[in-house]
Amino acid sequence: MKKHNFSAGPCILPQEVLQKASEAVLNFNNDNLSLLEISHRSKPFVNVMENARSLAIELLGLEGKGYKALFLQGGASMQFLMCAYNLLDKKAAYLNTGTWSDKAIKEAKLLGEVVEVGSSKDQGFTYIPKGYEIPSDVNYFHCTSNNTIFGTQMKSFPETDVPMICDMSSDIFSRQLDFSKFDLIYAGAQKNMGPAGTTLIVIKEDVLGKVNRAIPSMLDYKVHLSKDSMFNTPAVFPIYVSMLTLEWLKNLGGIPAIEKINEQKAALLYTEIDRNPLFKGFVATEDRSNMNATFALTNESLKETFESMLTEAGINGLNGHRSVGGYRASMYNALPLESVQVLVNVMQSLEKKAY
Structure with a gap:
């Protein structure tokens, strides 16, 4: 009998998703080839990538609002740096609610000034700071919606005119929000969406192209968007399982x-x-x-x-x-x-x- 899996990540997956994924490892699309050995440029996998990206936008209610989805590698930890590379020109505001936002702040400081608008470190990250103000002259505001280690979750988000970035690694697709309030959302798949190895990034395209620095190709959102998330060989299996999980969620309602x-x-x-x-x-x-x-x-x-x-x-x-x-x-x-x-x-x- 399958165990009751309360693991924090890699996470539990729907049984039907595991079944379909295991079948695809042996014989994908009845082509007598494993999903693990087909070309990522082949039409069957390109269809998987396109479906996964469109499902993410659809489920978040962002169709027709200028957003695109990417499936990249490096985990949410790579996004700590990647966000700053693409969006931090001079100064950014960060809300510090736990280990992962602490790490995001560390990476951002390599590229510009960081204003820590609020922190719950004083009480061991056991609460979410409230009543903080976001400066109007920052390039963006960054927050972490759910803190896996300490068990806190933001129940509301600030009203601000600056772009809002959110690490939603551990509660993406779990609750209704006005996702159009965010200019960029990122989430490691292994918390609530799929196996470890890929990261979902949902980005409003008009937030890009405003920094003066040269951005390495692998860290440039515009490069990945121009190649439809296929600039380099993608994480084929994790993306496929994420697609199956998003299909499962859609069918559930x-x-x-x-x-x-x-x-x-x-x-x-x-x-x-x-x-x-x-x-x-x-x-x-x-x-x-x-x-x-x-x-x-x-x-x-x-x-x-x-x-x-x-x-x-x-x-x-x-x-x-x-x-x-x-x-x-x-x-x-x-x-x-x-x-x-x-x-x-x-x-x-x-x-x-x-x-």
Whole structure:
């Protein structure tokens, strides 16, 4: 029986996606060739790339609004530098809400001045800063919508006249937003969309071409756009699986449908964390992530018993990040509500044993 997979990434994928992907590895399109050995320039794979890119734009509600999608390599970590290379001329504003925004700031500082408009580092990134102001003279504002390690999520985004850039690696396609508020969105596939190896970039084309520096070809969005995301050999398998996942999401009813399920999952788990005296949440209640719930035992002497019960229930990937400790339940799109119920049942069983 398949385990209940709460891994933070690489993430759980829909079973039907795994089935189709495994078939394509053996025989893609009934051509008696593996997906892994066909030319990336062949019509079958070009169709995959075009479909994946168009599905991303469609699901985000950005059709006809001047946006294009790219599937590139290097992970979101490459985008920390790539965004700055393409958009940072003199000064940029960053909201620091965790490890990944901290790393993005580090890369941007190589290319220009960074104004840190807000930070939650003072309290171990356990909340989302509010009431900050974005200077009007910056090239862009950068934020991270969901913080996988600490378990916080931005529930609203600032109103600003400067271009807004967002790292949505761990909550892309999970909830309804006005995505047209963002001029550039990027997300590593392995958190909520596909396997590790490709990164989705959704960009409004008119934000480009405003920096004075020479940009290396591999880091230039305009180069990748001009080649329809095929400037170099793309990550064929991760893009194909991402396409399958986006098709699965569309057939489910798109982002509105999955958001309702995600809200149910989060409510079920957080209600138990707050009710059960053996557990406590890590972050400010109003900033809790619907994707990554972080919590700890109130009695560490129960750790061995709890983890033995988790193993027996077939629960995988619940350990918190090494920098935080405790537990982290990553409830990405493909995680069934039933898996969260199994976890809640274990938490309740532990309470009965302890009392």
